[in-house]
Amino acid sequence: xxxxxxxxxxxxxxxxxxxxxxxxxxxxxxxxxxxxxxxxxxxxxxxxxxxxxxxxxxxxxxxxxxxxxxxxxxxxxxxxxxxxxxxxxxxxxxxxxxxxxxxxxxxxxxxxxxxxxxxxxxxxxxxxxxxxxxxxxxxxxxxxxxxxxxxxxxxxxxxxxxxxxxxxxxxxxxxxxxxxxxxxxxxxxxxxxxxxxxxxxxxxxxxxxxxxxxxxxxxxxxxxxxxxxxxxxxxxxxxxxxxxxxxxxxxxxxxxxxxxxxxxxxxxxxxxxxxxxxxxxxxxxxxxxxxxxxxxxxxxxxxxxxxxxxxxxxxxxxxxxxxxxxxxxxxxxxxxxxxxxxxxxxxxxxxxxxxxxxxxxxxxxxxxxxxxxxxxxxxxxxxxxxxxxxxxxxxxxxxxxxxxxxxxxxxxxxxxxxxxxxxxxxxxxxxxxxxxxxxxxxxxxxxxxxxxxxxxxxxxxxxxxxxxxxxxxxxxxxxxxxxxxxxxxxxxxxxxxxxxxxxxxxxxxxxxxxxxxxxxxxxxxxxxxxxxxxxxxxxxxxxxxxxxxxxxxxxxxxxxxxxxxxxxxxxxxxxxxxxxxxxxxxxxxxxxxxxxxxxxxxxxxxxxxxxxxxxxxxxxxxxxxxxxxxxxxxxxxxxxxxxxxxxxxxxxxxxxxxxxxxxxxxxxxxxxxxxxxxxxxxxxxxxxxxxxxxxxxxxxxxxxxxxxxxxxxxxxxxxxxxxxxxxxxxxxxxxxxxxxxxxxxxxxxxxxxxxxxxxxxxxxxxxxxxx
Amino acid sequence: xxxxxxxxxxxxxxxxxxxxxxxxxxxxxxxxxxxxxxxxxxxxxxxxxxxxxxxxxxxxxxxxxxxxxxxxxxxxxxxxxxxxxxxxxxxxxxxxxxxxxxxxxxxxxxxxxxxxxxxxxxxxxxxxxxxxxxxxxxxxxxxxxxxxxxxxxxxxxxxxxxxxxxxxxxxxxxxxxxxxxxxxxxxxxxxxxxx
Numbered sequence: 001x002x003x004x005x006x007x008x009x010x011x012x013x014x015x016x017x018x019x020x021x022x023x024x025x026x027x028x029x030x031x032x033x034x035x036x037x038x039x040x041x042x043x044x045x046x047x048x049x050x051x052x053x054x055x056x057x058x059x060x061x062x063x064x065x066x067x068x069x070x071x072x073x074x075x076x077x078x079x080x081x082x083x084x085x086x087x088x089x090x091x092x093x094x095x096x097x098x099x100x101x102x103x104x105x106x107x108x109x110x111x112x113x114x115x116x117x118x119x120x121x122x123x124x125x126x127x128x129x130x131x132x133x134x135x136x137x138x139x140x141x142x143x144x145x146x147x148x149x150x151x152x153x154x155x156x157x158x159x160x161x162x163x164x165x166x167x168x169x170x171x172x173x174x175x176x177x178x179x180x181x182x183x184x185x186x187x188x189x190x191x192x193x194x195x196x197x198x199x200x201x202x203x204x205x206x207x208x209x210x211x212x213x214x215x216x217x218x219x220x221x222x223x224x225x226x227x228x229x230x231x232x233x234x235x236x237x238x239x240x241x242x243x244x245x246x247x248x249x250x251x252x253x254x255x256x257x258x259x260x261x262x263x264x265x266x267x268x269x270x271x272x273x274x275x276x277x278x279x280x281x282x283x284x285x286x287x288x289x290x291x292x293x294x295x296x297x298x299x300x301x302x303x304x305x306x307x308x309x310x311x312x313x314x315x316x317x318x319x320x321x322x323x324x325x326x327x328x329x330x331x332x333x334x335x336x337x338x339x340x341x342x343x344x345x346x347x348x349x350x351x352x353x354x355x356x357x358x359x360x361x362x363x364x365x366x367x368x369x370x371x372x373x374x375x376x377x378x379x380x381x382x383x384x385x386x387x388x389x390x391x392x393x394x395x396x397x398x399x400x401x402x403x404x405x406x407x408x409x410x411x412x413x414x415x416x417x418x419x420x421x422x423x424x425x426x427x428x429x430x431x432x433x434x435x436x437x438x439x440x441x442x443x444x445x446x447x448x449x450x451x452x453x454x455x456x457x458x459x460x461x462x463x464x465x466x467x468x469x470x471x472x473x474x475x476x477x478x479x480x481x482x483x484x485x486x487x488x489x490x491x492x493x494x495x496x497x498x499x500x501x502x503x504x505x506x507x508x509x510x511x512x513x514x515x516x517x518x519x520x521x522x523x524x525x526x527x528x529x530x531x532x533x534x535x536x537x538x539x540x541x542x543x544x545x546x547x548x549x550x551x552x553x554x555x556x557x558x559x560x561x562x563x564x565x566x567x568x569x570x571x572x573x574x575x576x577x578x579x580x581x582x583x584x585x586x587x588x589x590x591x592x593x594x595x596x597x598x599x600x601x602x603x604x605x606x607x608x609x610x611x612x613x614x615x616x617x618x619x620x621x622x623x624x625x626x627x628x629x630x631x632x633x634x635x636x637x638x639x640x641x642x643x644x645x646x647x648x649x650x651x652x653x654x655x656x657x658x659x660x661x662x663x664x665x666x667x668x669x670x671x672x673x674x675x676x677x678x679x680x681x682x683x684x685x686x687x688x689x690x691x692x693x694x695x696x697x698x699x700x701x702x703x704x705x706x707x708x709x710x711x712x713x714x715x716x717x718x719x720x721x722x723x724x725x726x727x728x729x730x731x732x733x734x735x736x737x738x739x740x741x742x743x744x745x746x747x748x749x750x751x752x753x754x755x756x757x758x759x760x761x762x763x764x765x766x767x768x769x770x771x
Numbered sequence: 772x773x774x775x776x777x778x779x780x781x782x783x784x785x786x787x788x789x790x791x792x793x794x795x796x797x798x799x800x801x802x803x804x805x806x807x808x809x810x811x812x813x814x815x816x817x818x819x820x821x822x823x824x825x826x827x828x829x830x831x832x833x834x835x836x837x838x839x840x841x842x843x844x845x846x847x848x849x850x851x852x853x854x855x856x857x858x859x860x861x862x863x864x865x866x867x868x869x870x871x872x873x874x875x876x877x878x879x880x881x882x883x884x885x886x887x888x889x890x891x892x893x894x895x896x897x898x899x900x901x902x903x904x905x906x907x908x909x910x911x912x913x914x915x916x917x918x919x920x921x922x923x924x925x926x927x928x929x930x931x932x933x934x935x936x937x938x939x940x941x942x943x944x945x946x947x948x949x950x951x952x953x954x955x956x957x958x959x960x961x962x963x964x965x966x
Contacts, residue, residue: 018929019933025929061943070909075800075813078814084818085822088822089825092825
């Protein structure tokens with residue numbers, strides 16, 4: 001399809017605009033020349049708010065159409081029809097056979113209908129389902145995890161490579177024993193010490209460390225050029241139980257750059273909502289953040305069940321956003337139920353960290369799997385998979401040279417108070433080698449506090465208390481001045497950072513955008529990083545310039561809408577950029593079709609047609625795919641499984657699934673990419689009630705259950721608000737920061753808004769923004 | 772194709788067919804059902820398509836199995852209607868038909884209540900548009916694949932899809948905006964050729 005009109009001539013009624021919005025036709029990445037056409041179209045779209053609004057409408061409607069079509073019942077051929085086809089396939093020489101009788105198909109259908117319609121209600125086709133899962137993973141892998149890490153750092157420490165990590169780690173007897181077991185392909189899988197307490201398996205006892213792979217996934221192991229030893233991690237949790245497995249990947253014979261500078265506090269990942277900015281940057285169809293089209297990159301559909309027989313593999317997305325949680329919170333606090341589109345299961349889930357204590361040894365990536373019956377469908381299993389990157393040991397922090405540019409409008413006194421309190425927190429961590437300067441963005445760009453040593457606590461506090469809002473922030477000039485201040489104190493090896501506090505709604509003068517971007521890029525190259533804190537903005541909403549400003553390489557944007565988040569965002573500023581501990585991380589789940597009939601990742605689909613044809617999953621050679629994981633980063637995913645009927649389960653493998661973790665040590669560009677590592681975890685099929693699960697498991701189930709109920713999801717089973725509350729209460733744990741307590745109050749609020757009773761199917765409260 | 776095939780080749784073929792059925796029968800059945808309207812006939816069409824697939828060379832079809840199966844199902848559906856002289860009504864006559872039939876206020880209220888009733892709204896689209904919407908959004912085929920399947924040009928496909936989305940949107944807005952007025956909507960069963 002050739003575009004019949006130039007994008008410059010498009011109107012909201014142009015068929016080409018529909019093709020552009022759907023990324024199909026001339027804009028299908030499979031069609032040669034699409035990139036040029038898209039670039040041209042983007043320019044036209046960027047100039048026209050009407051076109052952008054139309055694109056948003058088209059995508060919203062097509063999402064809805066797709067969702068509704070996916071709800072149509074799924075039918076399968078009757079078994080006699082299948083058998084007759086297969087019989088014919090054995091001897092296709094003769095003419096086409098006659099069809100089998102109608103009666104038997106009716107019988108097969110009635111059996112099939114109830115099952116398939118119920119469990120496959122969202123499925124379009126298995127192959128495509130897997131493609132979408134792979135596409136999700138790829139688009140996530142393409143996105144950078146955190147802008148904090150994506151920064152060229154001229155002052156980075158030398159790249160000397162010390163002894164191999166595995167040597168540096170204590171070679172405990174257990175470790176050696178495990179390594180010795182790892183013969184051949186050299187993949188061994190660690191179990192917690194309590195693994196010996198595994199209940200007797202109905203069939204064979206799974207053999208850990210067995211080099212032969214039972215149902216696939218040989219690739220990673222066999223292509224691994226040198227043995228990757230997998231250490232038996234210490235039990236992550238004293239309460240670890242049979243269904244909780246721990247695997248740890250370590251990189252024998254390789255090395256990790258010695259940038260061990262990250263504060264151990266990173267083990268508890270930052271709570272402030274880092275806007276999903278890198279992903280937005282990659283979405284070329286979205287040239288400028290516009291409120292009208294902000295839903296466009298989001299599909300609102302939950303990923304449907306897939307057949308384990310036809311799509312046994314799933315890639316765990318390693319880069320979920322976190323925006324959905326505060327968005328939902330905001331709606332609930334305003335007394336409204338959130339729009340179902342605002343509720344993204346994977347983002348809710350990953351707002352929290354579920355952190356079993358880690359072995360802080362040499363293993364860069366660990367994976368945890370916990371299985372129990374799904375709280376909302378006890379016939380189903382709910383599998384919680386946690387992937388964590390090793391936190392790095394605390395070391396002496398380099399001196400920090402901070403310049404804070406405050407650009408709050410007059411009248412935002414609450415925000416000013418947040419800023420002041422968070423700055424007070426910040427200076428508590430400053431020492432005599434650090435310095436802080438305060439600059440007001442406004443018509444006069446007043447310097448409130450010249451660069452002042454961290455030892456001068458009284459001077460710093462005076463400066464902070466004299467902060468005010470002096471007229472409308474300007475942006476460019478203030479930032480220039482802030483960078484100039486930072487340059488005054490620049491020292492090699494130090495942390496140089498400009499922290500720009502602005503209103504979430506701040507929007508730069510249109511003419512200054514390019515200059516701002518160029519300035520940020522240039523300063524980043526000089527090693528001065530920028531953090532933008534958007535106060536009071538709706539996370540990820542993108543109307544303000546904050547995310548856009550930070551879109552330059554090295555920029556980072558966090559939206560902050562509570563005092564606690566302001567404090568935490570500020571504390572994060574003092575940590576050096578997190579060190580990547582692993583590149584190309586890919587986590588693939590392979591379901592055993594003997595044990596699993598269908599599976600579903602509890603997540604919304606991500607649409608990225610460009611990734612449709614992407615190669616899937618774990619690439620043992622360590623290609624450019626996969627995500628980078630920063631020290632201390634953790635990701636959690638939940639899968640719901642429909643077990644295979646026991647009658648059909650042959651005496652093959654007794655495992656429910658395998659988890660395959662592939663990664664390679666971080667590399668610098670000058671070297672060949674280091675060989676990848678991989679490990680495999682076999683997760684046995686153990687039945688266990690959700691009541692017996694760990695607190696973290698219950699809490700994760702509660703968070704996702706909250707999402708299912710808010711969405712009125714077709715997959716919610718017999719879930720009720722009471723059940724969610726019980727799970728959350730049982731899973732609350734120590735909760736030092738009070739995040740889980742806040743969740744409990746949100747659940748109660750949502751319950752009362754939705755009309756409490758378990759039979760309340762329809763929202764009783766007004767629902768936001770449904771066309 | 773001949774009895775001289777070795778047993779391993781036969782087994783490979785059977786496995787290929789088995790896997791193809793496993794993978795594609797559900798989507799083909801949905802598509803076939805949207806063409807013929809009753810499940811038994813849809814199953815006939817899909818079963819026949821797999822019979823025909825048995826006679827194909829797996830290697831030659833590699834990467835094209837899905838469009839091939841869709842095409843066979845579609846052609847068979849057309850043949851069937853030719854045989855049974857049950858051609859689809861022309862879209863013009865259908866449109867005229869639609870303009871006359873205003874649903875009762877209760878019916879339109881019901882549709883309005885069910886904000887997700889887009890499939891019902893689709894039932895009122897002309898058959899070609901309906902088919903293209905299905906292929907695009909249910910079967911996830913690209914413009915190009917849809918064009919090959921329906922023997923339309925890609926531009927045509929794009930135009931049909933565009934028009935269909937516009938129509939759906941207008942009807943949604945109509946339902947939302949003027950709840951008591953007559954609606955252009957008259958939900959049809961999602962069948963394509965038969966009534």
